[in-house]
Amino acid sequence: MEEKLVLVAGASGGIGASVCRRLVEDGYRVVGTDLNEEALSGLGAELGERFIAKPADQTDMAAMETLVEEAEAGHGGIHGFVNVTGWTAASRFETENVEYWQKVMNINFMSLLYLAQPVLRKMAERKAGRMVFVASDAARVGTAGQAVYSGAKGAVIALSKSLARENARNGITVNCVAPGPTKTPLFEHEMENNPQMVEKIIKGIPLRRAAEPSDQAAAITFFLSDEAAYITGQTLSVSGGLTMI
Numbered sequence: 001m002e003e004k005l006v007l008v009a010g011a012s013g014g015i016g017a018s019v020c021r022r023l024v025e026d027g028y029r030v031v032g033t034d035l036n037e038e039a040l041s042g043l044g045a046e047l048g049e050r051f052i053a054k055p056a057d058q059t060d061m062a063a064m065e066t067l068v069e070e071a072e073a074g075h076g077g078i079h080g081f082v083n084v085t086g087w088t089a090a091s092r093f094e095t096e097n098v099e100y101w102q103k104v105m106n107i108n109f110m111s112l113l114y115l116a117q118p119v120l121r122k123m124a125e126r127k128a129g130r131m132v133f134v135a136s137d138a139a140r141v142g143t144a145g146q147a148v149y150s151g152a153k154g155a156v157i158a159l160s161k162s163l164a165r166e167n168a169r170n171g172i173t174v175n176c177v178a179p180g181p182t183k184t185p186l187f188e189h190e191m192e193n194n195p196q197m198v199e200k201i202i203k204g205i206p207l208r209r210a211a212e213p214s215d216q217a218a219a220i221t222f223f224l225s226d227e228a229a230y231i232t233g234q235t236l237s238v239s240g241g242l243t244m245i
Contacts, residue, residue: 003027004029006031006078006080007119008020009033009058009082010058010083010134011030011033012034015179015217016032016082016084017043017213018213021047022214024050028050029075029076030047030050030051031067031075032052033053035055035056040053041055052071054067054070059111064114065118068119072122079130081123081129081130082131082133083115085111087104088149092145092147104149104152105148108149108156109156113159116159123167128170128172129172130172131175132174132176132224133175134178134179134216135153135157135177136153136179137178137179137243139153139154139178140154140178141243141245157235160174160233160235173231174232175223175234177220177223177235178238180205180211180243181201181205183213198210205240210240215238
C-alpha cells in the first residue's frame, strides 16, 4: 500500500501508543505528538523510521499550526488525524473550582480545536482525509465523579458530527471512538489502589474484562482505512458491551 501519513495527538499514552504501533505495523508513516517528550522519544526508538516524534503542547494553537506545517513539509500530506489527548481526575462537581474546569476543557476539547483546524484546512485543499477523535462512553451515559470531563467529551462527539456534515463534500470523514474501561496506566493505578471498585466495574461489562489498548487501536485504525470510506459522523463504543446505544 501507499505509505500514507497519519498525525496522532496524545501519542505517548496507553491508547495513543497502541494506535501508533498498529499504524506502523499496517504500513503507515506516523507523526506522533505529545507533551511527554521522554515517553515520545522512547516510542520513537521502539518504532523506528516510520515514526516521527514531534513533542509539543497541544493547548498552544501557534505550536499546533507550526506542527502541521512541519509535518506536511517534511513528510507529505496528512491522510489521517487521530486525537487521543485527554485527562481528568475523579471529583464531585460541587467541590471543583474554575481552574480545574478550565484545565479539563482545555485538554479534552480546546486542544482538539487547535489541531483539528489546521489539519482540516490541509485536507480540504486536497479534498481527502480521515479524522478520528477519541471521546468516551462517559459522554454518552455520564460518569459519577467526571461530570465536566463527560461534558467535554460530549462536546467532542457533537463537534465530530458537525465537522462530518461540513466536510463530506470535500471527501473528508470524521468519526469518534468512545472507549469503555481500558488498561491504561491510569486504570492500572486504580487496580492497585481501588481493586474492589475495579472488580465491580469489570462485573458490569458483559465480556467480563477491561479493554486492551489494542482493542481501541483496532477500531480507531479501521476508521482510517479504505474499508471505512463510506462511514462518517458516527460514534463507536468499544466497551465490551458496557454501553449499548
